[in-house]
Amino acid sequence: MVTRVLIAGMAIAALAPTAVAAAHPKGPPPVSDAQSFYFDLNQTHHPKKGSVQMSSPGSLADNVWYVVTAQGTASFSKPSQWVHPKRRHGRPAVVCGTPEAAPMFPSPYAATGKVGFDPESMFARIAGARKCGKDTLPRTTRRFQLSGRSRYHHPTPLIGRQSTPTATHAYDYPELGRGGPLQLREIDLPTYDNYGRFKITTRRATDADCAGTQYRAFTDDHDRRAFATEAACEAAL
DSSP, X not given: OHHHHHHHHHHHHHHHHHHXXXXXXXXXXXXXXXXXXXXXXXXXXXXXXXXEEEXXXXXXXXXXXXXXXXXXXXXXXXXXXXXXXXXXXXXXXXEEEOOXXXXXXXXXXXXXOOBOBOSSEEOEEEEOHHHHHHSOSSEEOOOEEEESSSOOBOOOOTTOOOSSOOTTOEEEEEEEXXXXXXXXXXXXXXXXXXXXXXXXXXXXXXXGGGTTTGGGGOBOTTOOBSOSSHHHHHHHO
């Protein structure tokens, strides 16, 4: 009888950590204001997901404004498409716009080649000749999106919307922290033929980020302006 009791006690003790873990789900990672990481746009494990997604390693403090800097260039098409462009089912296509020779930050485990977009602008792509004529490049693109909680949106950069890429391919986006990791998304289907990475850095917003008309870039997840004036923006930071 004593032996049975001891064995039963050991079994209960072994199960206890699991029971405690189930009762207390794992929370978000600790808050980290200054983060730096790469958002790889080549994701072969979710080829039909409709977008490339990831989360920041650390959380953003709840109800605190941040500036998220995204920098880099990438391609939605595999490298051979830039050399011998074609659409689905082998239909002829053309290179629209002026691609750059290679991504600023190559994907570690993917083939590489020419690139046609950055976080804010589309400057080259593979398309049919008719569509290419109607879709003049370069232009603004809103495929790169952020979310503090559950609703994705493409914020306006502090310098305003850009229809042509900046020389550095870097853009500063205001984003409100929600107490969890920053969510990132690049809309595309499929994702397996993408390559290139965006370098992402975060920092707390400062009064200088409100200067001039920059306060207008501070918006909520529904793209509604957060501040009516520069002074109101500064007071909130």
